[in-house]
Amino acid sequence: MMEYAITICEGPTCIGRHADRLRAILLEELAKRGLKDHVRINISGCLGMCHKGPFLVVNPGYTIYGGVTESDIPVIVEEHIVKDRPIARLAVQEDHLFNRFYRIFGDVGFFGKQMRITLRNCGIIDPENIDDYLALRGYEALAKVLTEMTPQQVIAEVKQSGLRGRGGAGFPTGLKWELTAKQPGPEKYVICNADEGDPGAFMDRSAIEGDPHTILEGMIIGGYAIGSNHGIVYIRAEYPLAVRRLEIAIQQARQHNLLGKGILGTNFDFDIEIRLGAGAFVCGEETALIQSIEGARGMPRPRPPFPATSGLFGKPTLINNVETWANIPVIILEGAKWFSSIGTETSKGTKVFALAGCVVNTGLVEVPMGTTIRQVVYDIGGGIPGGKRLTAVQTGGPSGGCLPESYLDTPVDYESLAKAGSIMGSGGMIVMDETACMVDVARFFLEFTQSESCGKCTPCREGTKRMLEILERIVQGKGRPGDIERLERLGNMIKKASLCGLGQSAPNPVLSTIRHFRDEYQQHIEQKRCPAGVCKALLTYTITDACVGCGACKKVCPVGAISGTKKEKHVIDQAKCIRCGQCYTTCKFNAISRS
């Protein structure tokens, strides 16, 4: 049994409501059960929330019981102290699903400013043990749906919640469900898109590894809502741990009759299988993903028809991203009204970001929609390390955009990010400081999307290659006049003419950096200069008068470009220099300048 501390408010109002008497009864009750040595009783002065008194605050966990009556005391002792089950009915604070997380981690600053809804169980349950999930109201939403709600009511609830697809495009989830449900059955599919491919993103991976049952529960509810008996999780083979935990979770769910025939004694059948992706970024695009499951080469096809009408094997298919599915049980249990109270007018709920780059705290961050980038980077992320200056924040993964410092107060929601020239995407957020060259960053991301283009449509396959070539020559100091305009011309065409989301967003890193950092491009092209000192070919190393002639740079130079006699100023032969920067880092006298 755990050790507890119970604090009883004995301010004037609570005493007026016989708080002291409650204390006596509590002591008596504890004594009766032999718990006296295990529970410490404290009194406090006025808590201040007098209208809800009298109060009992149970710790650890800060559970506040308000309006406590004498008859509540034995119940609190029995349930909370003996059985470790806080009583939602008596708690002042509504006992939201995610409160458990905050009872444990709430005083950690990094978490305190987040709002963990989809990640509520990650880190606090054993993902390989269904009992842990069940203990935290796991599958309660499913039970509610199957016994108390019609499929139409489920869809109405999801619609009303305002949930939008977390895969990046932000299509209203309830509408998608409704469209799929309207299609004639009986054969329909439910797919979980877990083909997380953005470099540096690990939202979906963590969600599955930390709490696989939530995803399954969401999918089963989805199956019930649209009239499908067949679910598929399409997940990258490069996530072996996530795959294993999903497999275990599916097995356990089957054993508990949460998957399979006649789920929970109803006449609803549903089962889930896992399909492994072979590591193609484009297979995160829904039509390509479907092709891949069918055994074909993962290439997107034109929409319409949308998967809702003609998806997997030509059947109506409901496909949602991992994070979207993870929201479903919460919406059912807490209600659409509660869910839609979080976020902005058009973007409801929370969003998980993989915060990375030049920021003090990196990791997974879940915040309400509408939180500003500044809050994420500074309040949760702890700002930029090393006293450096923030240059840009890149959101939306490799097809997202780079936003400058002046856009830090942009709220993270679908519309605001798009307006600023970036996208929500699946939730990558990379912070860059002054050591990042924006042209090089754009080149880096485009290199990724170009090599991951499926090669089907001309703009994406050929166009991004030409854009990449232009960027490559710019960072090599071979940029030509008109290159910026060429990039814009190609980029805008590719955005509007490509077949799928990959192509339509591939130019974003380039177009957004041109929009916000045009000057950097111009310096690269016109002055052959990289302001951040990143683009090697554009750097010049020279030795200043601070040189004492120690010869350390001469020794370290791999190509013998440095000459000079001891105790005299040395010189770098620019024709020989390969700009490796070794002299620069070796010199103890700050005598080498880089420009």
Next chain:
Amino acid sequence: MSKITIYINGKPYKVEPGQTIMQAADKLGFHIPRLCYHPKLSIEGACRVCIVEVEGMKNYVASCAFPVSDGMKIRTNTLELRQARRDIVELLLDNHPQDCHVCERNGTCELQRLSYSMGIRNRHFEGQRKDYPADESSEAVIRDPNRCILCGRCVRLCSEIQQIHNLSQAYRGFKTVVMPAYNIPMKDSVCSCCGQCVNVCPTAAFLEKNHTKEVFAALNDPSLVKVVQFAPSVRAAIGEAFGLEPGHNMEGQLVAALRRLGFDYVFDTQSGADLTITEEASEFLERLQGKGKLPMITSCSSAWMKCMEQFHPDLIDNISTCKSPMSMTGAMVKTYFARRLKVSPEKICSVAVMCCTAKKYEAARPELMVDGLRAVDYVVTTREAAWMIKSAGIDFLNIIPEPFDEPLGISSGAGVIFGTTGGVMEAALRSAYELFTGQTLVDIEVQAVRGFEAIKEGKVVMDGQEIRVAVTHGLGNASKLLDMVREDPKRYHFIEIMGCPGGCIGGGGQPYAGVNAIPLDEDALKKRAQVLYDLDRHRTIRRSHENPAVQRLYKEFLQRPLSPISHKYLHTHYKAKEPRGVIPRS
């Protein structure tokens, strides 16, 4: 359903719902530029040339894929759109050889035409270009990835119409390339050599293996006797390569032109077709009497034969042992005709002009050798023959028609219709009926097996016995028909299968579609077929076994149908071949 209103470039039009923007626009006289689109293939939406603006849509939409809806406002020709389309075609050109003047498709290339009509007169984005070796391993079809613009027509055709699934895109991004699985050479793949990829390719990424150089060399070798034959459907289509509309019979002109090229003897493959029918009808009657398996399936289409060996070897015993008309003609040239001429068969150069690329493969088959020699030394396609005629400066359209040479120049109407789907069946029934019943078939035109339906079925009653026949064309349809046979082996007695859609008239070696035409266009195929049916109707001899040339052959050389000597020279056997093909069952 009632009509809806769409607006194109500001003007309202009433159109049928349920069609794409492109379909609606086509009917209204707006020809939206296009490249990967093909009406017989699934919608790819890959090239993005056919993009249009639709009000309310953030991005351009591919008009080939996007359905019209009431009130839709479409713009097809704005300045921004024109530039986007132009840039897209320019991007294709940037990754394509810049050597139109030395390209086989110079003048027939869709990319070349598009580039002109898009107004590409200068270039903005040139950079790295792909560099892959061409695959010239196949006897029939050459694959040159450098000329490929990845429209995916060949991939779709090979999978959807032929169901061979030999081609697919491989690798990603800029490195994407169309190839057989694991990039194995075409000759070791499941390619049937049908050459339909050549027909639908907008550029020269697929071509027949060219043999014109070898033929010109032989024509200039005075020690050789140069013999040429040409197939029925060549005469029905070659005019198109000289700018004629489909539907002209150019038989006499082609005979004359081939003589001008330097051939000593010009024979008619139709003569060999009559021989094939006489043998095949006799074989069928034997099988009908219990000697051999039924249904009997025709073997004259070389693409079908290769497909059968790799995809359907369980049906080998059902395949007629008769060689194709080309190979029979070739065999007679190297034996009967050589003896008549009193020249050694080594001294005869036997050339065939075929509508077909797979015939190049067939001619090289060791099973079809005649006394250790190839029956046909070189096969050139209709296209290659047309080019040779042009190249030699022969005025094809104005040349005075000439007749074939003896002894393989006479043919019956049955031999003519071999060139179109259903023709072999009709020809075989005409002879089989008479050989079986001893009576004359009154209604000689078997309408049930004519036309372009995927699978045609017919019945003939011979002496009270009902003979059930089926005809199909295109290898995908063949697979469907054969599944029906596997399910019910007694369903048919006799089956005709042609590898190409439409039969030989739609062969992989026929002239490329003209400027405003579409490859595989059914109207063009119908006109070609009509040429053959008209020729048949005007023949006095319309049954193969009545062909005097054939009768003389039996009298002087072959003795009788299915005689040992006939078997030696006119029949063969096929074997299962690796790699085995797999047809995905839906």
